[in-house]
Amino acid sequence: MTLALETTTGLTVRLRLADDWFEVCGLDRLVPGRGVAALLPDGRQAAVFTDRAGRLFAVDNRDPFTGAAVLSRGLTGTHRGRPFVASPLLKQRFDLETGRCLDDDTVRVRTYEVEAA
Amino acid sequence: MPTDTSTIVLVGHGMVGQRFLEALAERGLTATHRVVVLCEEPRPAYDRVQLTSYFSGRTPEDLSLTDLTFLEDHGIELHVGDPAEHVDREARTVTARSGLVVGYDVLVLATGSYPFVPPVPNKDAEGCFVYRTIEDLLAIEEYARSRAKTGAVVGGGLLGLEAAGALKGLGLTSHIVEFAPRLMPVQVDEGGGAALLRTIEDMGLSVHTGVGTQEITVDETGAVTGMKLSDGSELATDMVVFSAGVRPRDQLARDCGLAVGERGGISVDEQCRTVTDPHVFAIGECALAADGRVYGLVAPGYEQAETAAATIAEDEAAFTGADLSTKLKLLGVDVASFGDAHGTAEDCLDVVYSDSRAGLYKKLVIGRDGTLLGGILVGDAEAYGTLRAFTGSVPPVAPESLVLPAGAGAPAALGPSALPDDAVICSCHNVTKGTIRGAVTDHSCTTVPEVKKCTKAGTGCGSCVKVLGQLLDAELEANGVEVDKGLCGCFSQTREELYEIVRALRIASHRELLDRHGREEARGGDGCEVCKPTVGSIIASLAPAIGASTYVLDGEQAALQDTNDHFLANLQKNGSYSVVPRIPGGEIAPEKLIVIGEIARDFGLYTKITGGQRIDMFGARVEQLPVIWARLVDAGFESGHAYGKSLRTVKSCVGQTWCRYGVQDSVRMAIDLELRYRGLRSPHKLKSAVSGCQRECAEARSKDFGVIATAGGWNLYVGGNGGATPRHADLLAQDLSDAELIRLIDRFLMFYIRTADRLERTSAWLERIPGGLDHVRDVVVHDSLGICDELESLMAAHVAHYRDEWAETINDPEKLARFVSFVNAPDTPDPVVAFVPERDQMKPDLPLLSIGLRPADDVLEGSAQR
Structure with a gap:
């Protein structure tokens, strides 16, 4: 199922890695409330989301509770004004801006700086 | 009194005997005493009050009151099928039919009663x-x-x-x-x-x-x-x-010289101790109480059991008499009587309301000073709980307003909050209003099930449950406890209320619903993982009626679905998915079996036969799903909706066609039902089964709706569940024709979808909704709300608009684009999804994790979340 990356808006979503911006996909591939997974050059995976307001978020795709790379397939939402994603496996929620797990203070996922350019 | 090595022997293990054992255990006496029970019947105590429910489908096991672990935990020695035959009060021994001799320090007779058979010729004839x-x-x-x-x-x-x-x-x-x-x-x-x-x-x-x-x-x-x-x-x-009628079973007592009443019954004092022998007690229907009466109801028997246990524990207790209030539903007719129902008190007056046309009769007996003394209710016993609790006091409103129908004269707006604290609310367990209030204020109970568990109120005949709910609400309100029944942090409405809003205002978007009807602070936000799938499910259930797309991945709907619905497959623990094609009724031709086998082989999938008579293929990566489904659709399969909160399978036995016992074609009916309700989105998954005869090989009574063939048609059972809290389904209607059966299921399912909470299976829903099964029957069988036409047309619209989601998806390139592990590397599989061999197939190879899991109680099946 190969599909070429096409953008109608012309904008590309990109993540800030150590020293460079890494292009992920066209902005139009993102649907508010849903995520996509991106494979990073070092083999890690990032889950990239957008919300109703068009803000972009990116966190590590790996669910720290199960080890599966599935956070991009979770549902997003707003909790007390802050954006979060809920793991599709056991439903733990992660703050999309800080990576902090809302259901377990000791757990955190990595976040990435992300923009559309 | 007995020392700590002494023995208590209980003769008779009926309802009162069992209650006596529980009372012993509660008082710690089972720890300090040997307790031996001799039981004549071949089975331990069961709910004799509900005996007739055997004919509406309850099994003897359902009726059981005894938890074998209770007996075990408390070291109680129970001998079933071995009645006591002889008591030697001198030697303090009991001899059972088997020859077993048990010495006692305390003997408790709970031998119950026997049916009175008038001495007419041929009374023992066959038949x-x-x-x-x-x-x-x-x-x-x-x-x-x-x-x-x-x-x-x-x-x-x-x-x-x-x-x-x-x-x-x-x-x-x-x-x-x-x-x-x-x-x-x-x-x-x-x-x-x-x-x-x-x-x-x-x-x-x-x-x-x-x-x-x-x-x-x-x-x-x-x-x-x-x-x-x-x-x-x-x-x-x-x-x-x-x-x-019944007579006290006092022969054993007579034989050993214990005093009995003139008309039978073992004479006891207020402590339930026999008047003849301080070592012997008698409780329940075999006892002639100190007030000169033999009580044939279970509530007084329970009280006697408590009294005897308390006395043995050297606590103070007395049984001085009980009221004979009863409320029952006989053949569907409410009948209740309470207090001085026949107006035997001097100078008392009647207030009577009678409507022969509606089969109603209500009478209150009022004392000269306005005290409510008793009454009789036939046809409508709604007011029983309140009236019985007011008995003995002067009600705060005119008595006639308590029995007049609403609208005629002054309607009784008198709630149980007007009751005094010592009013008995649950007469089966003798629980007062004060105790129930205490459960709320001191034990922080906020739901009826919690109050039931805490106080035992409402766990007997159940007639007071409605009043319990009213008391609970009033008490919570009085304490300023606001119970937020809202769906989630975004909506203050319940799922049922949101359903009504969506239906009435034809709102087909979560965003619109949130911005217009969400909590103030949540408007304009993104919702949450609770309300999005819930609203998605409501929109899908109502799609044809509100003008929404009937395809769950269309437009905004796609963003509302849980991951399983979003990928039309079941997410497994390592991030791979399982695939379940529909196999209606569990019937499958060899060619199709071969296709499934070939696909599983070609994609290296783990295969397992499911409990719902179909085949699950595990271990598919997300990018493999469309390819697998292209082959399945090509071979004539369609989505099995194993991923959805929707109809799963309709299991069947092989039925009349092959089975020598079958009386109807259960496979055909199962296929018809499965094809009719496939794809129907609901508050939780729906399971069904059809059995071809009463042997019930398809286990229909463990399903949300189960159908069992009879010689005259079909019996429909609803609200069954396996899982964590098993429940046998209740009979909704009997001997239905094919058309009647389908019409009733249409109504039942649509009423459930309309009124259930999120993730509330039909079993929990039936237990929760006010009026329970009777109410549901009134609505879907007797159309008491006048909504059956609407329910049927909603279902007709669902059936007419059904489309196979997978066929639709594989033909839509835009939808297919999401079936990739990586948006930037669509041909690369997710490396985390890996497998290792096991038993000729494979299983997920999972990384070891060091952090603990969140308690899974809120994802347990059947749990209702508010």
């Missing part, structure tokens, strides 16, 4: 029965099925009416013969009896009052052919059930 034990019921059922077309019940009291209803339910023409001039002479007066008579005759039962039975007539083989009545008439019948 004569009594109605007392599960064994009696089994014998009646067997005889009714094999040898009888007509049955007569001697006795028009409570049990007699139940027995007659049971015979009718078994397909017999049923007669009731009552010596008194009216039905239920003990509980109701002439007016009440007349209302009851009309309603019961309308049901097709023949009632003969004011006549006695003089002789049972038999044929040459000695089997029943009829009865001769005292008015000279004869009644032809194939069987006779005697239900003419």
Whole structure:
């Protein structure tokens, strides 16, 4: 199922890695409330989301509770004004801006700086 | 009193005996004493009050009151099928039929009662029965099925009416013969009896009052052919059930010289100790209480059990008498009487409301000073809980307003909050209003189930549950506890309320619903993982009616779905998915089996036969799903919706076509039902099954809706569940034709979808909704809300608009684009999804994790989340 990356808006979503911006996909591939997974050059995976307001978020795709790379397939939402994603496996929620797990203070996922350019 | 090595022997393990054991355990006496129980029946204590429910589908196991681990945990030695035969009070020993001899320090007799059979000729003929034990019921059922077309019940009291209803339910023409001039002479007066008579005759039962039975007539083989009545008439019948009252079983006591009353019953004092022997107690229906009465109801028996246990523990307790209030539903008619129902007090006055047309009769007995003394309710016993609790006091409103129908005169807006704290709310367990309030204020109970667990109130006959709910709400309100019943942090409405909003305003978008009807602080936000799938499900259920797309991945709907619905497959623990094609009714041709085998082989999938009679293929990566489905659709398969909160499978047994016992074509019906309801989104998953005969091989009674074939059609059961909290489904309607069955299921499912909470299975829903099964039956069978046409048309729209989601998806390139592991590397599989071999197949290879898992209680199946 190969599909070429096409953008109608012309904008590309990109993540800030150590020293460079890494292009992920066209902005139009993102649907508010849903995520996509991106494979990073070092083999890690990032889950990239957008919300109703068009803000972009990116966190590590790996669910720290199960080890599966599935956070991009979770549902997003707003909790007390802050954006979060809920793991599709056991439903733990992660703050999309800080990576902090809302259901377990000791757990955190990595976040990435992300923009559309 | 006994020392700590002494032995308590209980003779009789009925409801009261079991309660006595529980009371011993609660007081710690089982830890300090040896407790031995001798039980005559072949099974431990069961709920005799609900005996008749055996005929509406409850099994003897359902009726059991005994938890074997309870007996084990408390070291209680129970001998079933081994009745006590002899008591030696001198030596303090009991000898059982098996020869077992047990020494006692305390002996408790709870031998109950036996059915009274009038001494008429041929009373023991073949075809004569009594109605007392599960064994009696089994014998009646067997005889009714094999040898009888007509049955007569001697006795028009409570049990007699139940027995007659049971015979009718078994397909017999049923007669009731009552010596008194009216039905239920003990509980109701002439007016009440007349209302009851009309309603019961309308049901097709023949009632003969004011006549006695003089002789049972038999044929040459000695089997029943009829009865001769005292008015000279004869009644032809194939069987006779005697239900003419009970007598205390006091023979064992008589034989060992204990004093008994003139009309039977072991004489006891206020501590339930026999007046003859301080080492012997008697409780329940075998005891003649200190007030000179033998109590035939379970509530006083329970109180006696508590009293005896307390006395043995050297606590103070006394049983000085009990009121005989009862509320029952007989053959679907509410009958209640309480307090001085017959107005025996001096100078008392009646307030009567009677409506023969509606089968209503309500009478209150009022004292000179306005005190409510008692009453009788026939046809509508709504007010029973409140009225009984007010008995003995002057109600704060005019008595007639308590029995007049709403709208006529002043409607009674009198809630139980007006009751005094010492008013008994649950008479089965003797729980006062004060105790219930305490459960809320001191034990922080906020739901009816919590209050039931904390106080035991409402766990007996259940007639007070409605009042419990009202008290709870009032108490919570008084304490300023606001119970937020909202769906989630985004919506203050319940799922049911949101359904109504979506339906009435035709809102087909979560965003619009949130911005217009969400909590103030949540408007304009993104919702949450609770409300999005819930609203997505509501929109999908109502799609044709509100003009939304019937394809769950269209537009905004796609963003609302849980991951399973979003990928139309079931996410497994390592991030791979499982695939389940629909196999309607579990019927599959070899060619299709081969296709499934080939696909599983070609993609290296792990295969397993599911509990729902289909085949699950595990281990597919997200990018493999469309390819797998292209082949499945090509071979004629469609989505099995194993991923959805929607209809899963309709299991079936092989039925009449092959099975020598089958009476209907269960496979065909299962296929019809599965194809009708496939794809229907609901608050939780729906499971079903169809059995071709009463042997029930398809296990239909563990399903949300189960169908069991009868010689006359189909019986429909609802609200069953396996899982963490098993529940047998309840009978909703009997002997339905194909069309009637489908119409009822249409209504039932749509009513459930409309009113259930999120993730609330039908079993929990039936337990929760006010009025329970009776209410659901009123709505979907009798159309009491006038919504059945609408429910049916909603279902018709669902059926007409059904499309296979997978066929649709594989033909839509835009939708297919999401089926990739990586948006930036669509051809690369997710490296985290890896497998290792196991038993000729493979299993997920999972990385070891060091952090703990969040407690999974809120993702447990069947759990209702608010």
